């Protein structure tokens with residue numbers, strides 16, 4: 696939401712300056728100067744929100760992580776450029792020279808490229824959007840100190856619902872389908888999309904980024920573009936608590952219908 700401020704204000708600053716050039720209008724040059732300053736403030740605020748998203752929401756080892764890095768780098772470059780533009784002009788009473796306006800044009804072009812990347816992050820990668828269907832409920836998230844800790848209670852998940860657990864650097868999704876509870880990696884093997892954000896229908900989860908589908912019982916690819924199966928984890932239910940075992944490519948065991956005895 697905050698990106699509207701730097702984009703709108705910096706583009707407006709350029710428009711004001713171009714019109715002012717034709718009319719030799721000092722008031723418009725001054726308005727352009729103030730727009731540049733206000734855009735810099737808006738950019739700093741947007742950068743705070745963007746950094747939080749980059750660190751906490753964008754899935755690791757994904758195409759969105761690389762895209763986010765490029766997006767953030769270009770935005771930082773543009774912010775520094777507009778700070779320099781304001782510094783060069785120095786005051787609203789000063790008419791900007793040709794180089795200053797040229798730099799503004801370059802800034803707006805780079806801003807357009809970076810904005811396109813940002814739009815891709817939001818609309819294709821769905822960063823900051825909960826796009827799961829209503830019956831999936833609100834996504835539950837847990838951070839575990841180790842694999843020996845229970846992920847959740849088996850009663851917490853209804854059919855079609857998932858839970859995202861962070862165990863060290865691993866992001867594990869526990870989901871319930873008609874055949875019980877299953878656990879699998881949150882990492883889509885296509886481009887790293889977050890499967891916990893996808894729809895779980897029957898025992899198939901669909902990646903929200905490009906629609907790959909995986910059987911959560913085996914990790915098998917049901918539909919592409921992904922070609923490689925996802926990692927599945929063994930699940931065990933003891934006294935109603937759900938435990939997930941570390942990485943395994945073996946077929947996952949259903950749990951949750953018939954609670955197993957403690958190992």
Ligand code: FES
Nearest residue numbers: 883885886888902
């Ligand atoms: S990242 Fe492309 S389908 Fe999952």
